[in-house]
């Protein structure tokens with residue numbers, strides 16, 4: 001069964017079900033009546049500009065923030081943040097690295113493992129496994145303050161994987177990383193999804209990140225969900241092929257279902273034109289009238 005199919009089937013295949021979730025801070029509506037499902041094994045991206053409501057949503061899904069209204073279900077059961085069983089089900093990578101800088105890589109994992117009730121040989125084996133998986137074995141005794149940005153991020157992820165969660169939440173996993181480290185991080189996240197068989201829920205404001213990684217994308221803008229689907233479906237709904245038509249100082253876009261239709265239109269034009277495949281950036285622009293990435 002494909003990940004897309006998992007969405008439409010019964011609750012046993014649905015890892016997370018979110019219904020009509022809302023949360024305000026004073027007069028600011030941070031999350032406004034959003035609903036979506038995440039299927040088992042999916043790599044799910046929550047895409048939206050800064051301030052759209054991504055962190056607020058994630059915080060409600062992991063029990064750090066109480067919703068004003070709406071419901072979160074895990075495996076069909078209503079989420080109660082006080083229930084340890086659900087906390088064991090999930091691993092969390094917050095937006096900002098919250099490592100203990102004085103402690104070594106291994107010590108950071110050790111403390112986390114103890115908090116999850118792990119001990120002895122099992123804990124030490126998991127620390128070794130997770131450090132190796134994150135390619136950090138050589139850094140196990142290095143104080144985390146001395147690790148590079150990419151290594152710190154990977155260590156936070158390795159820590160979140162220590163107790164073998166079924167679902168990994170990552171809030172903006174690649175912010176602050178250079179383009180090379182970002183791509184390496186994408187490969188790492190794919191491995192977590194495939195090799196560790198982890199459902200991955202990530203937030204991002206990078207369109208290409210969602211496009212490159214996600215089985216399914218939920219686009220959020222100004223606290224509301226504005227589109228949902230696989231990157232392919234979202235692009236198809238806009239039109240798979242786009243013409244950038246250069247007029248005076250402006251570029252306007254026209255969308256077409258396929259290349260022959262776009263080429264037919266191109267023949268009618270006597271200005272400079274570029275033909276290209278539609279991106280998620282185009283989809284966002286079409287839906288909101290603004291660009292996600294400046």
Ligand SMILES: Nc1ncnc2c1ncn2[C@@H]1O[C@H](COP(=O)(O)OP(=O)(O)O)[C@@H](O)[C@H]1O
Nearest residue numbers: 025028029030049050051052053054055056057
């Ligand atoms: N603790 C808070 N107090 C007041 N306003 C908040 C708080 N957290 C978030 N907000 C506001 O809620 C909106 C959504 O924020 P956030 O969920 O952090 O967005 P994102 O993660 O998509 O950048 C923003 O307008 C933000 O300023």
Ligand SMILES: [Mg+2]
Nearest residue numbers: 054055056095
């Ligand atoms: Mg955020």
